[in-house]
Amino acid sequence: MTAAGQSEQPPAHAPRRRRSRLRRVVVVVAVVAVLALAATVAFATVVVRRPLPQTSGTAQVAGLTGDVRVVRDERGVPQIYADDAEDLFRAQGFVAAQDRFFEMDYRRHVTAGRLAELVGNVPEAIDADKVVRTFGWRRVAEQELALLEPETRAYLQAYADGVNAYLDSREPDEIAVEYTVLGMSVDVGTPEPWGPVDSLAWLKAMAWDLRGNYDDELDRALAYSTLQDISLVDELFPSYAAGGNATILEPRDLEVDPAAPADAAPADDADAAPAAASAAVVPHTSQALDSALASARSALDAVPVLVGEGEGVGSNSWAVSGDHTASGKPMLANDPHLALAAPSIWAQVGLHCNAVSASCPFDVAGFSFSGFPGVVIGHNGALAWGLTNMGADVTDFFIERVRDDTYQRGDEWEPIDSRTETIRVAGSAAIDLTVRSTAHGPIISDVLDVDAVAGAPTEQGTLLGTYAVSLAWTALTPGRTADAVFAFDTAQNADDVRAAAALFDVPAQNIVFATADGHIGYQAPGRVPVRADVPDSPVPADGSWPRDGRDPRFDWQGWVPADQMPRALDPASGYIVAANQAVLPAGTGPFLTNDWDYGFRSERIRTLLQEQIDSGDPFTVDDFNRIQNDDWSAFAKVLLPALLDVRLDDEHTAAGQRLLREWDGHMDADSPAAAYFAAVWRNLLKDTFWDDLPESMRPDGGGKWLVVVRDMLERPDDRFWDDRSTLNVTESRDEILTQAMVSARRDLTVEMSKNPDDWSWGTLHRLQLEHPVLGGDSIPALVRRLVNPSAVSMPGSSSVVNATGWNAGTGSFEVTTGPSMRMVVDLGDLDASTWVVVTGASGHPGSPHYADQLGAWAQGSTFPFPFSRDAVEAASSDVLRLTP
Numbered sequence: 001m002t003a004a005g006q007s008e009q010p011p012a013h014a015p016r017r018r019r020s021r022l023r024r025v026v027v028v029v030a031v032v033a034v035l036a037l038a039a040t041v042a043f044a045t046v047v048v049r050r051p052l053p054q055t056s057g058t059a060q061v062a063g064l065t066g067d068v069r070v071v072r073d074e075r076g077v078p079q080i081y082a083d084d085a086e087d088l089f090r091a092q093g094f095v096a097a098q099d100r101f102f103e104m105d106y107r108r109h110v111t112a113g114r115l116a117e118l119v120g121n122v123p124e125a126i127d128a129d130k131v132v133r134t135f136g137w138r139r140v141a142e143q144e145l146a147l148l149e150p151e152t153r154a155y156l157q158a159y160a161d162g163v164n165a166y167l168d169s170r171e172p173d174e175i176a177v178e179y180t181v182l183g184m185s186v187d188v189g190t191p192e193p194w195g196p197v198d199s200l201a202w203l204k205a206m207a208w209d210l211r212g213n214y215d216d217e218l219d220r221a222l223a224y225s226t227l228q229d230i231s232l233v234d235e236l237f238p239s240y241a242a243g244g245n246a247t248i249l250e251p252r253d254l255e256v257d258p259a260a261p262a263d264a265a266p267a268d269d270a271d272a273a274p275a276a277a278s279a280a281v282v283p284h285t286s287q288a289l290d291s292a293l294a295s296a297r298s299a300l301d302a303v304p305v306l307v308g309e310g311e312g313v314g315s316n317s318w319a320v321s322g323d324h325t326a327s328g329k330p331m332l333a334n335d336p337h338l339a340l341a342a343p344s345i346w347a348q349v350g351l352h353c354n355a356v357s358a359s360c361p362f363d364v365a366g367f368s369f370s371g372f373p374g375v376v377i378g379h380n381g382a383l384a385w386g387l388t389n390m391g392a393d394v395t396d397f398f399i400e401r402v403r404d405d406t407y408q409r410g411d412e413w414e415p416i417d418s419r420t421e422t423i424r425v426a427g428s429a430a431i432d433l434t435v436r437s438t439a440h441g442p443i444i445s446d447v448l449d450v451d452a453v454a455g456a457p458t459e460q461g462t463l464l465g466t467y468a469v470s471l472a473w474t475a476l477t478p479g480r481t482a483d484a485v486f487a488f489d490t491a492q493n494a495d496d497v498r499a500a501a502a503l504f505d506v507p508a509q510n511i512v513f514a515t516a517d518g519h520i521g522y523q524a525p526g527r528v529p530v531r532a533d534v535p536d537s538p539v540p541a542d543g544s545w546p547r548d549g550r551d552p553r554f555d556w557q558g559w560v561p562a563d564q565m566p567r568a569l570d571p572a573s574g575y576i577v578a579a580n581q582a583v584l585p586a587g588t589g590p591f592l593t594n595d596w597d598y599g600f601r602s603e604r605i606r607t608l609l610q611e612q613i614d615s616g617d618p619f620t621v622d623d624f625n626r627i628q629n630d631d632w633s634a635f636a637k638v639l640l641p642a643l644l645d646v647r648l649d650d651e652h653t654a655a656g657q658r659l660l661r662e663w664d665g666h667m668d669a670d671s672p673a674a675a676y677f678a679a680v681w682r683n684l685l686k687d688t689f690w691d692d693l694p695e696s697m698r699p700d701g702g703g704k705w706l707v708v709v710r711d712m713l714e715r716p717d718d719r720f721w722d723d724r725s726t727l728n729v730t731e732s733r734d735e736i737l738t739q740a741m742v743s744a745r746r747d748l749t750v751e752m753s754k755n756p757d758d759w760s761w762g763t764l765h766r767l768q769l770e771h772p773v774l775g776g777d778s779i780p781a782l783v784r785r786l787v788n789p790s791a792v793s794m795p796g797s798s799s800v801v802n803a804t805g806w807n808a809g810t811g812s813f814e815v816t817t818g819p820s821m822r823m824v825v826d827l828g829d830l831d832a833s834t835w836v837v838v839t840g841a842s843g844h845p846g847s848p849h850y851a852d853q854l855g856a857w858a859q860g861s862t863f864p865f866p867f868s869r870d871a872v873e874a875a876s877s878d879v880l881r882l883t884p
Contacts, residue, residue: 047173047180048177049846050173050177051177051844051846052844052847053095053098053099055070055878056879057881058881058883059882059883060883060884061090061094061162061165061166061884062161063090063158063162063884064087064090064882064883066082067881067883068081068082068091068881069082069879070879070880070881071872071873071876071879072877072879073875073876073877074877075840075841075852075853076840076842076849076852076878077348078095078841079349079352079365079872080092080349080352082352082353082354082360083353083354084353084359084360085151085155085353085359085360085361085362086155086158087158088351088360089156089351089373089374090158091162092159092374093158093159093162094162094163094165094166094882097163097175098166099347099370099841099842099843100842101163101843102176102843103370103843104163104194104198104371106178106773108202110128111132111138111141111202111205112138113128113129113130113421113423114129114423115129116423116425116426117423117425118186118188119182119426121425126425127448128304129423132303133433133435134299134421134433134435134443134444134447135208137205137208138201140475140477140478141200141203141204142197144200144479147479148480148482148483149480151486152482155373156196156482159196159373160193160196160198160199164193164194167194172191175191176844177844177845177846179191181783182773186426186427187426194371198371202369202372207506208303209338210389210507211394211473213391213593214300214397216237217393217396217397217545217546218293218296219696220233220545221293221397222694222697223236223694223697225293226693227693235720236693237595237704238708238711239586239594240582240586240596240598240599241585242711243598243599245581245599245600245602245603246581246602246603246606247582247583247585248581248582248583249566249568249584251584253522253571254567254568254584254589255568256589288466288467292469293445293469295445295448295469296397296444296445297696298448299444299445301696314388314579314580314597315335315387315389315579315580316388316577316601316628316801316819317332317335317387318333318512318575318576318577318579319331319332319514320619321518321520321570321574322518324575324612324618324619325619325826326618326620327829329516329518329828330519330520330827331619331621331825331826332385332513332514332520332823332825332827333386334512335819335821336377336387336389337803337820338817338820339816340767340769341770341772342769342788342789342845343370343842344821345369345820346367346369346837347367347841348366348367348368349375350365351363351364351374352364352365352869362380362489363380364379364380364489365379365380365867366378366379366835367821375488375489379833380489380490380492381516382516382517383491383492383496383516384514384825384827385488386511386512386578386823387509387510388509388578388579389508389580390508390510390526391595391596391597392528392592393528393542393543393594393595394473394474394506394507394508394526395471396440396543396546396556397469397471398441398470398546398547398549398554399468399469399549400549400550401467401468401550402465402466402467403465403466405418407438407549409549409550409552410551410552414438416437416438416443417436417438418434418435418436433447437470438549440471440555441470441472442471443470444469444470444471445468446468470549472529472556474559477505479505479506481503481504481505487500493517494515494521494523494569497511497523498523498567501525501562502525504525505525508524508526508527508528508592509526510522510524511524511525512576512578514827516827520571520576521569522568522569522576523567524565524566524567526565528559528560529543530556530557530560532554532555534551540594542591542594566583566584566590573610574613577602577605577606577609578602579597579599579601580597580599580602581598581599582599597702597703597799598703598706598707598799599703600703600706600800601799601801603634604630604634608627609627621824621834624824625822625824625860625862627801628802628824629795629796629801629802629860630801630802631666631667631797632664632801633666633677634706635681636663638706639677639680639706640660640663640665643677646741652745653741655756656676656741656744656756658756659672659673659676659756659759660676663677666795667795667796668761668762669761669765671760672760672761674761674797675752675759675761675763675764675765676744676745676748676759678806679747680741682813683740683744683747684737684740685699685701685705685709685809686698686811687736688720691723691724691725700808701798702799702805703799715733716734717732721733723736751764762793765793765794765795765806765814765815766791766794766813767794767814767815767858768814769788769791769839769854770788771787789839789854792854793858794818796818802818802819802860803818803819804817804818819838821837822835822836822857822862824862825865830868831864831866831867831871833865833867834863834864834865835862835863835865836853836863837853838853838854839851840853840854
């Protein structure tokens, strides 16, 4: 058992800005070692290859009760066969450690707030540890273990036993090359044994990155601090209906009565509410409050991104009825859009009981996480399921009034709960961290710099204390998501999906499924808070703004009951599309959030599906793959008329605009017009909004900003068009559009060529996958070439179906998020299904399977996804027999 609040390591699948910060952490401690290693041929020939796993022959694994076969295809993807369920997961743990242990170990260091323990006295690592310890991810995971079903605990333990069986007979340099590099500068020691809590803690990291609207909630308050006008803030956060796109379901599709009352399930920490105080905290601004909010933002930004963040984090998923497919059975597609790095976040795997029975019920294949047993997305013989992020509002920020060691609740001052966490720093003295919490959750505004916030009293004086910001988050209440994973793996029908979804506490996801007996369906799972109406609140009490911690009317009232979460089976349309858009029209069903993806991807998918249905041409797997790679941009439809209407008299400048006249709106990698259009969009957002908003709110260029700008195009004198940095000048819409087009022509001339015909979107829009530890620019070129796959030019863009996201707020077009995998399942012929991941099956840079799927993935190709025993054996490349 580790010390309170401690755990182990992570992977960094994050946007480039934050990934590079974590890479610098390791560069500081390892660069000397890498330089020495890179100078020797042995590094490339011996050190790099030493950790590669045994994939054929026979290997003994302690704890097995019988033989297990591990069948790998030509891409190294394992399919595991066992007689016993625990042996199956014991073997999965062994194989995961063979292929990806450093990634697992790195993840658990981050999820436990122990990054500095791994890399040393580096400020970024220490800040990350402080915030993660404040959240207490591992503490919550430890509490969850006791809540799980005995079978789940047994599977987690078996998986851990398999991991440890692999580790026991190996030195660190035989496990991963990363340990060799780190070991030259810090004492890495022998990796600690794996335990069930290490697996559970990863679910907290996944839930954090997929938590929903916390960015929007803080951004509203921060935007108000500069705009001082609620109407202007609201203009930047238009309603989902303003986007004009369809929801996942219509009320007529629901299996539950949308008008039925949703009595809240009690919250685990519900208590008697004290007397109410005034709710007038936000909107409201003062230097002290702004400081607390900004400090909270800084603390949250210090958390390493393990799955993804921002507008690009989403997914596409859809299912089509067998009435419209060539096989006569339903088909399903899923491609989660997450941050991209090497190795991929997903681990492809098949888990098969030789004889399926009540005691060994698994015959499932799909995508797992390294470090967690089972299959998270995939199919068995009866059911296929996909996940997309629902984006439900599962976090709220509370503005607390804090005085010494108390905080205000109603008219009373109550004691703050405190605990001490010890952060161990490799090569330096340990750091004691005091974590403080209110009834709402941990106080996050003083984690990184206590004095900066604690020394700022409210504008009403010290008698009312100081401002602090606490975080309420559903994932900080222990839950049973781990039970849900195994329930999905064995589910057979819609009732089983519903039962599994009731266990899937966090993160809140859209579940789209299809069954071999001919059904398609949708189910919303997740623990979603119920919020009370507060009639005299200065802003909506729906969680879209930070809340007054003094007033108990803002406290969560419990959870939306599982049987009230939206669900549907076999809608009349013959298809279901879930791509992060709103689940239902506003006012229908339980309140989930107001901050949805604006539905441009989902609307394009619906259009393509309906067009083919109307044509009478039945869907095939190839059709679904084609739709997954569609790169038509709704941005073009909205913006082109305005851009083409701008008069550019200068021939040189107008050359870019001419490209747009014949452009079809597709973000093809070789398209000059797509490159120019993206540059115009980037510059338009900069010229319009950067002067009005805090730096942390610079527009990323996603679907929300398309809705904002589309509506502004109808208002030529909207305040946001004016560039406040130009004194005594008031810019209009047309002036800003002209300026954006002129500067885009200039930028691309510098970045690519004077001749627009030489431009291409793929030259700007490139994906450079980077190793989370050894990938940075400060690492010698020999090592970078080894661990970082070659950059690839990409089609697609933000808010298109092939969602290769980029962040306009950084000024760069580089790909930061994208389809982390693609899967298509045909329930009429499971062996005709396809799959692909962004890199490969192995986490070892010296393995041929480290990035052998990247080329196909970038080009939109996929690989066969065998499932039946005969198909798996036919695709076999290596077979390893594991024996007791």
